[in-house]
Amino acid sequence: MASHDEETLRMAALAAVLSMLAQNGDDASQIARNPGLPWSQDHRRMNMGLSSLMQKRTSRSPWK
DSSP, rough: OHHHHHHOOOOOOHHHHHHHHHHTTOOOOGGGGGGGOOHHHHHHHHTTTTOOOHHHHHHHHHTT
8 A cells, every 4th residue: 555655646746846847938858859049950951961041941842
């Protein structure tokens, strides 16, 4: 029985931490998934050998 109570307390603590993170705005674990500033995106693209961000945005879509 004690392990069941301990598990319930752990789940409650985890839910409390996740709730606090959600109230504070940005989730720190998701920051790396944001593309960043256009300057950063452009330089990453150029370093990978892709076209610049400006060229990508002005190129025609294959659906047109």
